[in-house]
Amino acid sequence: MAEDFHHALKFKYDLCIGCSHCTGVCPTSAIHVEDGHPVLDPNRCVDCGRCYVACPMNAIYIEQDDFQTIYDYKYPVLLVPSIFLAQFEEKIRERTILSALLHLGFKDIYEVEKSVDFIKEYIRRDLENGNVPYEKPVISSFCPAIVRLIQVKFPVLVDNIYLVKAPFDMTAEYIKKSLTEKGVKEEDIGIFYVSPCAAKIAAIKSPVGEEKSPVSGVINMNYLYSKVLRVIKTGEYKMCDESARFHRLSKASITYPLTGGETKMLRIGRNLAIDDIHNVSEFLEKVEDEDIQDIDFLELRACDGSCCGGILTAENRFLMIERQRKRMQKCSDEVDSEDNDLLNYFDYLADKRHVSEVEPRSMDKMDDNVAAAMQKMKRAFEINQNLPQVDCHLCGYPSCKALAEAVVTDKAQIQQCIFVQRAMEHYDLLTPKEAHDISAKVWGAKKTDPTIAKNLNL
Amino acid sequence: MNFEYHVEGGDFTNAGSTSSQVKRMLKKIGVSPEIVKKTVVALYEAEVNIVAHAYRGDIFVDLEEDHVKIVLADEGPGIPDIDKAMQKGYSTASQKVREMGFGAGMGLPNIKNNSDSLNITSEVGKGTTIEFINYFQ
Numbered sequence: 128m129a130e131d132f133h134h135a136l137k138f139k140y141d142l143c144i145g146c147s148h149c150t151g152v153c154p155t156s157a158i159h160v161e162d163g164h165p166v167l168d169p170n171r172c173v174d175c176g177r178c179y180v181a182c183p184m185n186a187i188y189i190e191q192d193d194f195q196t197i198y199d200y201k202y203p204v205l206l207v208p209s210i211f212l213a214q215f216e217e218k219i220r221e222r223t224i225l226s227a228l229l230h231l232g233f234k235d236i237y238e239v240e241k242s243v244d245f246i247k248e249y250i251r252r253d254l255e256n257g258n259v260p261y262e263k264p265v266i267s268s269f270c271p272a273i274v275r276l277i278q279v280k281f282p283v284l285v286d287n288i289y290l291v292k293a294p295f296d297m298t299a300e301y302i303k304k305s306l307t308e309k310g311v312k313e314e315d316i317g318i319f320y321v322s323p324c325a326a327k328i329a330a331i332k333s334p335v336g337e338e339k340s341p342v343s344g345v346i347n348m349n350y351l352y353s354k355v356l357r358v359i360k361t362g363e364y365k366m367c368d369e370s371a372r373f374h375r376l377s378k379a380s381i382t383y384p385l386t387g388g389e390t391k392m393l394r395i396g397r398n399l400a401i402d403d404i405h406n407v408s409e410f411l412e413k414v415e416d417e418d419i420q421d422i423d424f425l426e427l428r429a430c431d432g433s434c435c436g437g438i439l440t441a442e443n444r445f446l447m448i449e450r451q452r453k454r455m456q457k458c459s460d461e462v463d464s465e466d467n468d469l470l471n472y473f474d475y476l477a478d479k480r481h482v483s484e485v486e487p488r489s490m491d492k493m494d495d496n497v498a499a500a501m502q503k504m505k506r507a508f509e510i511n512q513n514l515p516q517v518d519c520h521l522c523g524y525p526s527c528k529a530l531a532e533a534v535v536t537d538k539a540q541i542q543q544c545i546f547v548q549r550a551m552e553h554y555d556l557l558t559p560k561e562a563h564d565i566s567a568k569v570w571g572a573k574k575t576d577p578t579i580a581k582n583l584n585l
Numbered sequence: 586m587n588f589e590y591h592v593e594g595g596d597f598t599n600a601g602s603t604s605s606q607v608k609r610m611l612k613k614i615g616v617s618p619e620i621v622k623k624t625v626v627a628l629y630e631a632e633v634n635i636v637a638h639a640y641r642g643d644i645f646v647d648l649e650e651d652h653v654k655i656v657l658a659d660e661g662p663g664i665p666d667i668d669k670a671m672q673k674g675y676s677t678a679s680q681k682v683r684e685m686g687f688g689a690g691m692g693l694p695n696i697k698n699n700s701d702s703l704n705i706t707s708e709v710g711k712g713t714t715i716e717f718i719n720y721f722q
Contacts, residue, residue: 282618283608283625416605417629492615497721498650500614505586 132169132275133333135190135325136179140164142186145571149178149187150525154404155280155490159533160523163571171490173275174326175404175429176438189325189439192344194354197232200317204302205233206295206342207321207351209240209376210384210434213450214352214442219359221373222366227355229371230364233319235302238373240380241469242297244462245476247379247392250291254395262287264414264422267389269293271330272429273407274485281411282487290482294383295320295327299341300479301469317343321351323437326429352441377462381455385448386433389426396423403431493536503535510534515546523569543569590644592635594661600636603644604628607655610648616721624719627699628655630692631715635659639712652701652720663709671697 145163150156157171158178165178179187197203205228215224228236253259266287268274277284292300299318307313320342322328328347331340358364382388387400399422401407407427413419430436432444440447464470493507494500507528514527522543524530533539541547542557542565551557567575588610590603604625611621628644635642639661647654664670671693697703700717707713 282612283622285618412605415625416601416608417625418601418605487618489612489615489618491609491612493613495615497614497616501586501648501650504610504613 132172132174133329134167134169134172135174135328135332136167136172136176137188137190138165138167139186139188142184143182144184144186145574146183147520147523148181148183150520150523152177152181153525154276154408156525156529159525159529159539160520160569162568163574168490170488171279173272173279173404173429174324174329175272175276176325177404179325179438189328189347191322191328191347191350192319194346194350196344197317197319200343201315202234202306202311203232203317203319204306205236205321206299206302206318207236207238208295208323208348208384208434209238209381209454210323210437210440210447210451211321211348211351212373212454213435213447214348214440215356217450222369222371223359223364224355225371225373226364226367227358229367230358231354235306236373237298237302238376238380239295239298239320240376240383241374241467242294242301242476243380243383243392244377244467245297245469245473246291246294248473249477249480250393260287260289264425265289265395266425266427268482268485269389269426270326270428272324272326272404273427274330275326276404276407276429277411278485278488279490280408281415282489283415284411285485285487288485290485292480292482293327293330295342296340297476297480298469300476301472303341304472304475305468319344319346321346321348323348323434323440324430325438348437348439349441350439375462375466376458377467378455378458378460380462381451381458384434385451386428387426388433390424393424397421398424398426400426400428402428402433402436404429493532503532506535507531510541513547514544517546519545521545521566521569540565586648588646588648590646592632592642592644592657592659594636594638594640594642594659597636600633601629603632603646607646607653611653614648620719620721623699624653624655627696627717627719630695630699631655631657631717634692634713634715635661638662642712651722652718654716654718656714656716658712658714660712663711664705664707664713665709667693667705667707 143164145160147160149165150158150160154175154177155171155173157168158165212221212224225236259265264287266289268288268290274288277288302318303316306316318341320331322345328345331342331345379392383392386402390398390400401410432448435447436444492500493503511528511531514531516527518526522530524533530539530544534541548557548562552559552562563575607628608621608625611624635657639659642657642659645656669675696717701720702718704716
């Protein structure tokens with residue numbers, strides 16, 4: 128088995144009340160409950176962040192680098208997705224935001240989508256040369272949660288993934304190259320990427336199908352949003368001069384992070400854009416089944432509203448999408464290399480853009496040995512047939528099927544099912560005290576404390 | 586391990602459900618993605634053939650440690666000339682079926698291309714039995 132995936136999502140057990148809402152929303156059934164707290168299966172989790180959204184206690188946090196590390200570099204640079212600006216109300220001007228960011232200590236600010244025009248041109252050449260995956264539909268590799276979802280849940284489709292570096296990586300390569308050419312020492316450059324989601328963070332910390340990322344650190348988007356807003360509200364920044372502004376981007380670059388932006392830009396045959404990881408799962412299941420055929424390109428995004436729906440964005444996604452579209456209308460259709468210096472580095476970036484193959488790592492495999500796996504699968508079927516199919520979560524697992532599979536892989540015991548408990552009590556195979564102790568092991572002592580009955584005057 | 590599924594002719598809504606279930610089993614026992622894909626393609630085609638052409642059929646799946654054997658036995662019109670049906674593009678599907686996007690031919694050749702061994706027997710007026718095996722190594 129390959130190394131465990133790195134995950135950016137972590138549980139704070141001191142805040143967790145063990146409600147298990149997170150287990151139910153997980154698209155890969157990666158979470159179960161033990162001793163009153165969620166436990167993550169690192170080989171199933173794809174860092175989509177649905178659990179983070181579902182948690183009523185804010186007991187899930189997303190790891191990030193300490194902001195102070197930007198000062199470890201003589202030349203800290205901010206690499207920020209264009210949707211960062213869409214979080215701010217219209218009355219806050221771009222120049223104000225830029226000034227606040229510079230005030231925080233960044234020497235330069237680059238928007239991630241600076242490399243989108245390069246990617247567009249490169250893919251156009253790939254298509255002309257037939258240099259795209261043979262398997263149809265070709266699937267965009269833009270969203271790292273989707274790439275991981277395919278690895279674990281739809282391994283049949285790994286060869287359909289179109290392996291190109293994401294815009295943030297390409298722009299980071301450009302920043303490094305162009306700054307060193309200007310005489311900045313490489314070790315002085317710190318590139319800090321602002322992430323709208325957990326998946327991008329996980330991808331930077333342990334890239335799938337890629338060598339080490341050129342990004343030096345990651346800042347969570349909502350954290351930076353608050354920091355910038357604070358600087359603006361307190362007025363402690365110095366307004367930068369009139370000429371300073373965000374780099375000019377093309378219309379396509381601004382729509383790129385929105386749902387449909389990639390398909391609209393690439394126009395590859397018959398294409399579809401699908402957002403929300405559950406929608407994507409449903410669709411890929413059918414693609415894998417051969418039930419859906421003759422599609423050339425799929426733009427898939429884990430979040431509803433694509434990156435604007437990222438779990439680390441600070442503003443409502445619909446308002447962000449609206450602002451992004453408004454900004455797009457002010458942009459020109461084409462931007463040349465005079466406006467976008469990155470395009471002067473075409474050949475250099477073309478060399479850098481390849482990523483190595485993405486390996487399938489099926490989460491469904493029940494044993495490394497086929498014979499043993501068959502036995503376990505058979506046993507899991509039999510167990511599941513006797514379970515109530517209520518999917519009540521009370522065993523600590525998201526479904527009856529998940530419990531059956533956990534039982535045959537020695538991760539759980541069948542008595543965790545309360546229906547099984549009742550049946551066993553009926554035949555005196557289990558005492559009420561034993562049944563209670565089993566539930567206490569799943570839900571923790573506090574939730575299963577018998578004094579609850581007294582408190583309720585029962 | 587043996588499994589049995591039933592398919593109703595004309596029920597396009599559920600066409601493909603057997604191949605989907607077999608796919609899930611193959612993933613669980615750790616069959617490589619390429620062989621899962623092959624098997625799904627072959628089984629899907631064969632299953633849709635029953636839905637498109639036959640009155641009803643049964644699918645028998647025999648899952649072994651090193652291979653899967655799938656037998657699809659239908660009650661239906663049968664195939665008068667199997668050699669002809671094996672030709673690329675040949676189809677006897679009705680206009681109604683074609684309008685639904687099925688029956689463009691390619692069915693049987695596609696099953697052949699995605700199976701390690703294929704055996705078809707058919708009796709006109711009674712039905713067709715397709716049997717194919719895919720090995721895991």
